Amino acid sequence: MSVHGLFLYNAAALIVIGIFGILTRKNIIKILLAINILQTGVNLLLVAVGWRPEGIAPIITEQTSGMVQFVDPLPQAMVLTAIVIAFGTTALGLIIAINYFKTHGSLETPSFLYGHMKSDEDEVVQ
Amino acid sequence: MNRGTWMKIRAQVLPSIFVLLILCAGSLLVYRALTDEGEGVKVMGAPIPERISSRFITKSVNQRDNVSVEFGERGYEEGSANLVTSVVVNYRAFDTLLEVIVLFASAAGVALLAAPRRRPRYRESSVIVRNVVPIVNMLVFMTGAVIILRGHLSPGGGFAGGAVIASGFILLSLAFRHTIRGRLLIVLESVMGLGILGVGLLGIYYDGYFLSNFLPTGRVGSFFSSGTVLILYLLIGVKVLSEIAGISLSFLRGEEEKA
Amino acid sequence: MIYAILFLILPLFSAFLAPVGSLVRTKFGNILNILIYAAGIVVGVSILREMDNGGLNIVLGGWRAPFGISLYLSTLSVGFGLVIYLLAICIHVSELGKGRSGRYNLLFSLFVFASLGMIQTGDLFNLFIFIEIGSIAVIALTPATNERAGTRGALKYLVPSGLLSMLMLASIALLYSSLGTLNIAHIASSEPLNGALGLVLGVGMLAVFFFETELFPFNSWVPDVYRGASSSFAAAIAGIGGLSGAVALGRMFLTMMGELTSFQFAHSSLLLVVFMVAVASILVGEIAALRERDLKRVLAFSSVGQMGIVALTFSVGGMNGLYAGLFLLLNHSIVKPMLLIIAGFFVGVTKKATWDEMNGVGRQYPLFGALFILGGLSLVGMPIFAGFWAKLILLKALFDGMSLLAGIGAGVVLLSIIIEGVYFLRIGHCLFERDEENDKGERPVEIGRAPARDAVFAFIPVIVLALLTVVLGLRPGLVSTFLKSASSDLLHTTGYIQNILVTLSTVGGGL
Numbered sequence: 012m013s014v015h016g017l018f019l020y021n022a023a024a025l026i027v028i029g030i031f032g033i034l035t036r037k038n039i040i041k042i043l044l045a046i047n048i049l050q051t052g053v054n055l056l057l058v059a060v061g062w063r064p065e066g067i068a069p070i071i072t073e074q075t076s077g078m079v080q081f082v083d084p085l086p087q088a089m090v091l092t093a094i095v096i097a098f099g100t101t102a103l104g105l106i107i108a109i110n111y112f113k114t115h116g117s118l119e120t121p122s123f124l125y126g127h128m129k130s131d132e133d134e135v136v137q
Numbered sequence: 138m139n140r141g142t143w144m145k146i147r148a149q150v151l152p153s154i155f156v157l158l159i160l161c162a163g164s165l166l167v168y169r170a171l172t173d174e175g176e177g178v179k180v181m182g183a184p185i186p187e188r189i190s191s192r193f194i195t196k197s198v199n200q201r202d203n204v205s206v207e208f209g210e211r212g213y214e215e216g217s218a219n220l221v222t223s224v225v226v227n228y229r230a231f232d233t234l235l236e237v238i239v240l241f242a243s244a245a246g247v248a249l250l251a252a253p254r255r256r257p258r259y260r261e262s263s264v265i266v267r268n269v270v271p272i273v274n275m276l277v278f279m280t281g282a283v284i285i286l287r288g289h290l291s292p293g294g295g296f297a298g299g300a301v302i303a304s305g306f307i308l309l310s311l312a313f314r315h316t317i318r319g320r321l322l323i324v325l326e327s328v329m330g331l332g333i334l335g336v337g338l339l340g341i342y343y344d345g346y347f348l349s350n351f352l353p354t355g356r357v358g359s360f361f362s363s364g365t366v367l368i369l370y371l372l373i374g375v376k377v378l379s380e381i382a383g384i385s386l387s388f389l390r391g392e393e394e395k396a
Numbered sequence: 397m398i399y400a401i402l403f404l405i406l407p408l409f410s411a412f413l414a415p416v417g418s419l420v421r422t423k424f425g426n427i428l429n430i431l432i433y434a435a436g437i438v439v440g441v442s443i444l445r446e447m448d449n450g451g452l453n454i455v456l457g458g459w460r461a462p463f464g465i466s467l468y469l470s471t472l473s474v475g476f477g478l479v480i481y482l483l484a485i486c487i488h489v490s491e492l493g494k495g496r497s498g499r500y501n502l503l504f505s506l507f508v509f510a511s512l513g514m515i516q517t518g519d520l521f522n523l524f525i526f527i528e529i530g531s532i533a534v535i536a537l538t539p540a541t542n543e544r545a546g547t548r549g550a551l552k553y554l555v556p557s558g559l560l561s562m563l564m565l566a567s568i569a570l571l572y573s574s575l576g577t578l579n580i581a582h583i584a585s586s587e588p589l590n591g592a593l594g595l596v597l598g599v600g601m602l603a604v605f606f607f608e609t610e611l612f613p614f615n616s617w618v619p620d621v622y623r624g625a626s627s628s629f630a631a632a633i634a635g636i637g638g639l640s641g642a643v644a645l646g647r648m649f650l651t652m653m654g655e656l657t658s659f660q661f662a663h664s665s666l667l668l669v670v671f672m673v674a675v676a677s678i679l680v681g682e683i684a685a686l687r688e689r690d691l692k693r694v695l696a697f698s699s700v701g702q703m704g705i706v707a708l709t710f711s712v713g714g715m716n717g718l719y720a721g722l723f724l725l726l727n728h729s730i731v732k733p734m735l736l737i738i739a740g741f742f743v744g745v746t747k748k749a750t751w752d753e754m755n756g757v758g759r760q761y762p763l764f765g766a767l768f769i770l771g772g773l774s775l776v777g778m779p780i781f782a783g784f785w786a787k788l789i790l791l792k793a794l795f796d797g798m799s800l801l802a803g804i805g806a807g808v809v810l811l812s813i814i815i816e817g818v819y820f821l822r823i824g825h826c827l828f829e830r831d832e833e834n835d836k837g838e839r840p841v842e843i844g845r846a847p848a849r850d851a852v853f854a855f856i857p858v859i860v861l862a863l864l865t866v867v868l869g870l871r872p873g874l875v876s877t878f879l880k881s882a883s884s885d886l887l888h889t890t891g892y893i894q895n896i897l898v899t900l901s902t903v904g905g906g907l
Contacts, residue, residue: 026562029562030160031153031156035152035156049562053569056570061185061190070290071208071358075208077207077208079194081194084224085193085572088224089521091221091236091296092235092236092521092525099240100528102243103246103536104535105388107250107550109252114543169592171570171593173593177661178574178586180574183572183575188572188576189582228459235513245502246536249537324419327413327415338399349457350457350458
């Protein structure tokens with residue numbers, strides 16, 4: 012298995028672990044962590060896709076002047092954006108978790124795969 | 138073990154095993170699909186010279202005749218030595234504007250949902266923390282500023298630098314009671330955002346395209362090069378740091394005021 | 397001089413100014429938003445007037461497509477964009493009476509911005525980021541007014557959204573590695589992809605759009621979010637969010653994964669996937685709505701069913717079917733927010749959430765009650781209302797289809813019409829019931845008087861939307877050119893590719 016393949020399989024493993032966590036965990040914090048693992052896996056996949064054999068970092072310096080053997084800069088730009096998005100959604104998820112704990116008294120929810128949340132039928136929402 | 142624990146374990150573990158089996162089957166199918174030998178383009182079917190980024194690497198999207206980029210040369214369509222920065226802030230600057238808006242939205246969302254804290258129980262931090270944090274923070278702020286300013290020359294840029302400086306603010310908030318007013322952060326965010334929009338609209342005024350790089354390109358590798366990249370990364374850096382600081386303040390102190 | 401990019405960018409100004417302005421005056425955000433959306437409508441109308449041959453391509457930064465990011469303004473995107481602006485104004489007017497903080501208005505503006513972007517963008521990764529902005533806005537705004545139910549709804553939205561959007565990003569990564577581009581037109585015109593690969597990547601990318609468009613099996617968030625959010629924001633999600641999700645789904649499936657594109661080997665399998673999702677959504681949505689007691693949840697499941705019908709037209713029925721589907725989408729985006737605003741008003745005055753406990757409220761507020769029934773009839777497809785024409789054309793297209801799929805589709809649509817009729821009329825009857833004991837033997841509920849200001853503010857958008865659906869029902873020809881051009885925009889991939897890559901009229905944001 013080449014180095015490239017190693018990164019790709021690693022990314023795939025992280026993605027599968029993340030999906031597994033989202034589908035089976037009940038604790039909200041664990042679900043958020045699983046989402047983060049999934050996001051890390053996808054970021055790794057993106058960077059791995061941009062690799063080229065004997066590639067160098069995409070920065071033009073005196074040593075790399077005139078070369079074209081750079082690794083792909085576009086997936087790295089996408090990963091930059093994806094990391095920021097992951098940060099934003101994680102922050103929001105955590106504040107939702109805090110509010111959920113405040114209103115429901117526990118961080119456990121029925122798993123999203125089966126069962127549904129106990130809804131409070133007495134509550135009236137305008 | 139008795140029957141009760143066995144039932145509990147079964148209820149917890151059985152669904153997980155079920156999901157695991159489905160995921161294994163699914164990944165096998167996906168793997169078979171990705172490595173299928175039928176006709177048509179396969180995965181990794183486009184090596185880098187065939188991708189659009191080959192033109193980003195040689196800076197020949199609008200100019201069509203570059204073979205490679207020389208360090209220190211003038212006259213390219215785009216001036217950043219850091220190719221990733223050239224993609225992020227120049228070729229695909231709109232995506233970066235949107236990314237900044239993502240952060241803006243989540244900061245606003247966190248502030249909107251954070252519950253007001255009544256009288257937080259504040260514990261005075263220790264002598265070591267109170268004295269070391271300002272010194273460490275000097276280094277942190279300087280490092281962050283350098284990362285922001287050299288975004289077009291070496292890895293870094295507004296996002297990384299802004300996050301570093303924001304972590305300095307978090308240290309300050311953990312060490313001291315009153316660090317920064319939430320209102321200042323709100324004003325900072327909005328002004329920086331309007332600044333980025335302004336640069337974009339100036340691009341229309343000068344070049345006819347939103348977010349076009351209308352300042353001179355300069356020499357690849359020198360500090361004053363690559364046009365609006367430096368300005369944009371500065372604005373982005375300040376915006377990002379105010380947003381991350383805002384998020385952490387919302388978590389630490391709860392909602393400051395109903396803005 | 398008209399800056400065509402403003403059509404997309406205007407809500408950003410409101411988003412950046414709202415929090416600062418609200419530090420000074422609290423009502424600032426609401427009024428500013430309304431003014432900006434009105435300006436957006438003006439810009440959109442002038443763009444439509446100046447568009448000569450059906451397409452305006454804005455390349456951002458001056459970097460030509462497919463290397464840079466491009467926005468595609470056509471009758472489809474500008475027309476539906478105008479609908480989005482109009483809905484945004486209506487929803488803001490309906491909540492003028494309630495004090496919404498500056499941050500709430502900021503997030504609402506960003507929600508509008510994200511929805512506008514989703515239907516205009518020509519770049520895949522750009523589309524992904526717009527979806528994320530929209531998700532964050534929904535997750536933040538749903539618990540903003542009601543903490544308990546809203547937090548539940550937000551959680552139910554957040555988890556699947558995180559999972560599916562990351563699947564989309566993974567599919568984008570693999571697609572980029574195979575074709576080397578991120579531009580939708582460029583992807584569509586590339587070399588054909590391997591069939592199995594195309595199927596996997598196609599499903600990976602479509603899944604998040606099924607989620608946005610409230611389709612089964614990703615519709616678990618819909619009832620809880622509609623219920624937990626304030627009814628005005630639920631109206632925004634139904635009208636604006638569902639609209640942009642469906643149009644983006646159309647753009648992805650019909651234009652990028654069409655019969656002659658790089659996805660041609662996988663096209664028939666993907667079509668089957670969309671068909672099954674659509675049929676399942678119609679059945680699940682309508683049957684669940686039949687059994688549901690909570691009023692806002694009934695409307696939520698009805699949305700699922702309607703979106704299922706729209707998705708059905710993406711897979712069977714040809715050009716006429718797509719025309720009908722877009723008409724249905726337009727009608728739904730006008731009527732469902734109206735129903736939700738009225739529902740919210742009723743919930744406010746009766747302090748009850750289920751429709752069988754709200755009996756008699758229609759007698760107290762006859763205009764609202766009548767308009768609720770009017771909206772329901774329009775969704776079902778009663779003549780005089782816009783829904784009638786849409787469903788008629790759809791059924792005709794399906795019957796002309798002469799294929800098994802079209803036949804199944806026609807049967808399911810007919811079934812859905814019957815079921816919708818049943819539950820809407822049931823609710824309508826309940827609203828106007830007399831002052832006696834209902835089936836459960838309970839006395840009817842106390843109906844409070846709402847403050848006149850709230851009633852007026854809720855009334856204005858409701859009557860505007862009701863008039864729209866009646867006008868469209870009486871004169872469907874008003875939108876026929878728009879819908880025809882919109883459906884051909886989605887279906888005729890070659891035209892789309894021409895317009896973007898060959899750049900017939902390239903504008904950078906100014907005209």
